Amino acid sequence: MLSERQRLILTAIVDDYIRSAEPVGSRSISKRGDVTFSPATIRNEMADLEELGLLEQPHTSAGRVPSNKGYRYYVDHLVTPGGVGEQDVLKIRTFFAEKMNHWEDVIGHASTILSQLTNYTSIVLGPEMFSTSLKHFQLLPLNETSAVAIIVTNTGHVEHRTVTIPEGIEMDDLDKIVRLLNDKLNGVPFFRVKSVLYSEIASELGRYVDRCQQILAVLEQSLGDSHDPRVHLTGAANMLIQPEFKDVDKAKHILDVLEETAKLSQLFTSAPGGIQIRIGTENAMAAINECSLITATYSIDGQSLGTIGILGPTRMEYGKVISLLDYLSKDIAVLLSRWYK
Amino acid sequence: MLSERQRLILTAIVDDYIRSAEPVGSRSISKRGDVTFSPATIRNEMADLEELGLLEQPHTSAGRVPSNKGYRYYVDHLVTPGGVGEQDVLKIRTFFAEKMNHWEDVIGHASTILSQLTNYTSIVLGPEMFSTSLKHFQLLPLNETSAVAIIVTNTGHVEHRTVTIPEGIEMDDLDKIVRLLNDKLNGVPFFRVKSVLYSEIASELGRYVDRCQQILAVLEQSLGDSHDPRVHLTGAANMLIQPEFKDVDKAKHILDVLEETAKLSQLFTSAPGGIQIRIGTENAMAAINECSLITATYSIDGQSLGTIGILGPTRMEYGKVISLLDYLSKDIAVLLSRWYK
DNA sequence: CGTTAGCACTCTATTGAACTGAGTGCTAAC
DNA sequence: GTTAGCACTCAGTTCAATAGAGTGCTAACG
Numbered sequence: 001m002l003s004e005r006q007r008l009i010l011t012a013i014v015d016d017y018i019r020s021a022e023p024v025g026s027r028s029i030s031k032r033g034d035v036t037f038s039p040a041t042i043r044n045e046m047a048d049l050e051e052l053g054l055l056e057q058p059h060t061s062a063g064r065v066p067s068n069k070g071y072r073y074y075v076d077h078l079v080t081p082g083g084v085g086e087q088d089v090l091k092i093r094t095f096f097a098e099k100m101n102h103w104e105d106v107i108g109h110a111s112t113i114l115s116q117l118t119n120y121t122s123i124v125l126g127p128e129m130f131s132t133s134l135k136h137f138q139l140l141p142l143n144e145t146s147a148v149a150i151i152v153t154n155t156g157h158v159e160h161r162t163v164t165i166p167e168g169i170e171m172d173d174l175d176k177i178v179r180l181l182n183d184k185l186n187g188v189p190f191f192r193v194k195s196v197l198y199s200e201i202a203s204e205l206g207r208y209v210d211r212c213q214q215i216l217a218v219l220e221q222s223l224g225d226s227h228d229p230r231v232h233l234t235g236a237a238n239m240l241i242q243p244e245f246k247d248v249d250k251a252k253h254i255l256d257v258l259e260e261t262a263k264l265s266q267l268f269t270s271a272p273g274g275i276q277i278r279i280g281t282e283n284a285m286a287a288i289n290e291c292s293l294i295t296a297t298y299s300i301d302g303q304s305l306g307t308i309g310i311l312g313p314t315r316m317e318y319g320k321v322i323s324l325l326d327y328l329s330k331d332i333a334v335l336l337s338r339w340y341k
Numbered sequence: 342m343l344s345e346r347q348r349l350i351l352t353a354i355v356d357d358y359i360r361s362a363e364p365v366g367s368r369s370i371s372k373r374g375d376v377t378f379s380p381a382t383i384r385n386e387m388a389d390l391e392e393l394g395l396l397e398q399p400h401t402s403a404g405r406v407p408s409n410k411g412y413r414y415y416v417d418h419l420v421t422p423g424g425v426g427e428q429d430v431l432k433i434r435t436f437f438a439e440k441m442n443h444w445e446d447v448i449g450h451a452s453t454i455l456s457q458l459t460n461y462t463s464i465v466l467g468p469e470m471f472s473t474s475l476k477h478f479q480l481l482p483l484n485e486t487s488a489v490a491i492i493v494t495n496t497g498h499v500e501h502r503t504v505t506i507p508e509g510i511e512m513d514d515l516d517k518i519v520r521l522l523n524d525k526l527n528g529v530p531f532f533r534v535k536s537v538l539y540s541e542i543a544s545e546l547g548r549y550v551d552r553c554q555q556i557l558a559v560l561e562q563s564l565g566d567s568h569d570p571r572v573h574l575t576g577a578a579n580m581l582i583q584p585e586f587k588d589v590d591k592a593k594h595i596l597d598v599l600e601e602t603a604k605l606s607q608l609f610t611s612a613p614g615g616i617q618i619r620i621g622t623e624n625a626m627a628a629i630n631e632c633s634l635i636t637a638t639y640s641i642d643g644q645s646l647g648t649i650g651i652l653g654p655t656r657m658e659y660g661k662v663i664s665l666l667d668y669l670s671k672d673i674a675v676l677l678s679r680w681y682k
Numbered sequence: 683c684g685t686t687a688g689c690a691c692t693c694t695a696t697t698g699a700a701c702t703g704a705g706t707g708c709t710a711a712c
Numbered sequence: 713g714t715t716a717g718c719a720c721t722c723a724g725t726t727c728a729a730t731a732g733a734g735t736g737c738t739a740a741c742g
Contacts, residue, residue, distance in 0.1 A: 023704095023705090025704065025706085027705075038714070038715050039715090041714060057706090061703095062722080063704080100503075101502035102503060142476070150499065152491075154483075156489050158491065163442075237597050240593040246589050248589060252578050252582070255577070256578050258578075259578055339503075364734090366733065368733085378685080380687095381686050381688095382684085382686070384734090384735065385685090398735090399694095400693060401736095402733070403733080403735085404733080
């Protein structure tokens with residue numbers, strides 16, 4: 001347990017370092033208004049904090065820098081979110097007032113706002129289809145061998161892919177089957193579709209055609225693998241602003257990872273709701289071990305739909321980002337629920 | 342008009358500089374196998390080439406560097422494309438052998454390959470919808486006020502957006518109208534859809550409903566603005582490899598522009614077919630005035646569909662990139678035509 | 683007359699030494 | 713317990729000297 005004074009000093013150091021990106025010395029802290037002790041006293045406390053592993057020293061004659069553990073303590077006990085500025089709220093309002101044609105536009109806009117307001121990189125996961133239910137299923141033949149399968153969810157989300165039609169299937173049969181599927185599957189949540197498919201419908205399908213195995217294959221083609229949510233990445237170039245990444249090689253490693261958007265979604269191991277913060281090496285990927293990732297989930301009716309997040313250096317404006325993510329995740333929820341209600 | 346020897350020397354300088362990114366001196370050229378003159382002779386020629394504006398000198402005691410004009414001469418008269426390596430062909434083969442669910446997957450894969458094989462940034466414009474024709478149009482009501490409009494082209498491309506249904510329209514009417522539209526518009530090329538809409542159909546619509554104005558509005562909502570093609574950007578981080586962009590600020594400017602994918606498509610002022618090369622300041626955007634952009638269009642049946650391109654430093658491996666783009670654009674055409682035929 | 687060797691000159695980049703300044707740890711006094 | 717004072721450490725900066733790459737010019741050569 002830290003003393004009140006230690007907490008005060010740790011806060012001062014972290015705050016200063018977040019602003020300046022330079023090691024913080026005892027003198028500069030004592031000159032701040034909120035700390036009344038002499039540099040010598042502060043030095044003693046800093047030595048203790050270093051022994052506890054909360055601070056680090058780049059070299060003997062430099063000031064102190066928060067360690068990962070120090071940041072962890074800071075976000076767990078010291079940081080004060082402070083709310084979202086009036087200016088920022090206004091920007092968000094005007095940005096979301098724009099016309100949006102797709103579900104995904106909301107998500108994309110959110111991503112842009114996040115990176116603009118923070119000057120960090122924003123990563124936003126679109127709603128997973130599996131948390132919604134099927135509204136409409138359709139197979140549109142293009143020619144003898146292939147068709148476009150279109151799936152619409154109750155939220156207005158559209159998925160589509162080109163599928164191969166097995167030989168020997170009649171158009172009429174396909175039509176019947178699609179109609180049957182729409183009857184049976186309408187309103188069924190996606191995570192249950194497959195089981196319903198096999199338990200209730202597989203038998204009925206037998207009545208219409210004998211080649212039902214192949215039909216099911218087409219269905220699986222249509223539904224399968226649609227698991228990966230859309231990833232919106234904005235402001236990747238903002239990484240280059242940070243002094244810690246002024247070294248081009250470091251920056252490249254990070255940007256390389258960011259480009260593989262598919263892998264990014266793995267970073268977002270489903271948060272238990274609310275804000276989640278991963279500092280430095282707490283992140284699974286080695287390439288971003290000098291970054292912190294803060295995420296928040298947005299949800300409708302308690303059903304968590306997706307995640308918005310900010311990636312920046314460990315020296316990140318935690319308070320500001322937390323407020324913003326909290327605010328925006330709720331905002332998105334409102335927007336989306338209005339969207340399809 | 343340059344002498345044969347001048348051309349030889351210019352080629353040598355450009356090739357060397359492309360490899361090394363360092364000013365090329367007379368000595369290093371004379372040591373190459375293909376040039377048999379002494380450094381002094383080469384120096385004389387270099388002075389002439391500089392006077393012609395084809396070469397530049399960073400400072401008095403440095404070697405020569407090609408100017409934009411020099412690159413221009415090089416690509417116009419000197420470069421030999423040299424073909425695509427066996428290895429590369431193999432990689433392309435295996436990459437395109439993967440399963441692809443959408444039209445766009447082909448484009449996305451092409452973009453990835455391009456950046457991987459060149460270590461530059463690839464920009465690929467998906468096929469513009471307007472060069473295809475309407476296969477199917479559908480309005481799927483989500484609730485009382487909004488619906489999902491789905492458009493499928495003859496190539497299997499799917500566009501969708503959420504539209505607002507004007508008040509006072511009956512579901513039945515909508516159904517009839519959609520059916521009518523499918524009858525009339527099936528097979529109509531997109532660039533003619535609007536005119537057909539107004540000339541042939543507007544009158545007929547009057548029979549079904551009196552509020553045809555509003556219906557047309559919905560249609561325009563569905564069709565309108567779908568002009569902008571999908572832009573695939575891959576390997577943006579590769580810019581950081583280039584020594585000319587080791588300065589983080591320079592790199593940031595470029596990456597910032599690259600992030601606004603919408604604006605990127607403006608760089609691709611429709612090429613007259615074949616390969617197009619823009620060197621340095623020939624590019625409209627100031628931010629990429631130290632870059633070269635090489636593009637190739639891919640087309641089916643003479644109908645140009647989209648563009649693939651490579652963005653790199655002006656010091657770019659022109660020969661290799663030209664070969665690759667030429668090869669890949671034809672490959673894409675084959676793949677796509679097989680896709681929907 | 684075109685080509686080449688030689689040489690003086692220019693300019694950048696590198697090296698290393700001296701210096702500066704921020705910051706610490708420790709000790710002794712308050 | 714707190715603070716002033718002081719010796720010490722170490723990165724960063726400045727400056728001059730040096731090395732090296734390359735040029736332009738002149739004169740000689742075939």
